[in-house]
Amino acid sequence: MKEEAIARFDYPEELKEKLVELVVYQNYSKEEVAKKYGVANTYILTNWINLYKKKLEKGAVTLAPMEKPKTKDAAELKNRIKDLEKALEKANVLIYGLNSMIDHAEKAHKVPIRKKGGTKQ
Secondary structure: OHHHHHHHOOOOHHHHHHHHHHHHOOOOOHHHHHHHHOOOOHHHHHHHHHHHHHHHHHOOOOOOOOOOOOOOOHHHHHHHHHHHHHHHHHHHHHHHHHHHHHHHHHHHHOOOOOOOOOOOO
16 A cells, blocks of 8 residues: 555656646646646645755756747738727727717707816815
């Protein structure tokens, strides 16, 4: 029985490092990693993380290279900018139209429609 308990918590060193990197560098939660990789509980991951940090301080472990974020294609980004500029132009035209309607209604009905600035206390 004791051997089964020990074997249940005996994980390869490569797996430990991979799981620690997922939690520390890729911002996965301990619960996610434990569930996905069949680790008995998050306390085990916490211990591995603490050991990894101690090894880092001693210089026994080198940091994993950071992955470059994926950059979008320049043409795709230019198209996105054009689309956003068109949407902005439409929104500005709509705002101008609504302001004109409010101005006309205020003049025609001689009633203030716009809310005046400042709050009353």
